Amino acid sequence: MKKKREKAVAELNNQGIRISKNEININILKWIEENSVDGYYQIPMIPAIYLLKKGYLKIYEGGEEVSLEKLLSIASKKDRHVLAKLIVFENLIRRGYYVRNIDEGVMEVYSSVAGKKKYNLIVIDEGHSIDIDKIYELTKTSEIIIAIVERRGGITYYATSQFGRGE
DSSP, rough: OOOOHHHEEEEEEEEEEEEEEGGGGGHTTTOOOOOOOEEEEOOOOHHHHEEEETTTTEETTTTEEEHHHHHHHHHHHHHTTTHHHHHHHHHHHHHHHHEGGGGSSEEEEEESSSOOOOEEEEEEEOOOOHHHHHHHHTTTTTEEEEEEEEESEEEEEEEEETTTOOO
């Protein structure tokens, strides 16, 4: 008889999703942030949603289990592009990439957990505006990819490698 897979347990609070060192397993390890506070580590919102969706994580708030729908609702109040970011995140993970700093508005995309950074990625929903000045500044230091998520969930990636170069 197979042993049932144990889910890691995390807590949702005002600072985000936090998990104790004792709860971290192989599925969680690559998504936690590096610094611990009082023996707890932070999991960025997008990876936490992904881990909850995949069944690797249980999240509690005030003793009650948080559903995927509730976590998405909470996250969307802070970031209107959270669902688009989740769609892009899952797409990149399926393709073998590793993604960091998702909650800062710009995702850092790596070839693997220990790999070199490939590019920065900005995610927006179809029909929403984007700060062109921010893109222009970012293209001065690294390649930027813009991912536009269509209403039906399709993703179109645009490279900005030529924009702003050569100054």
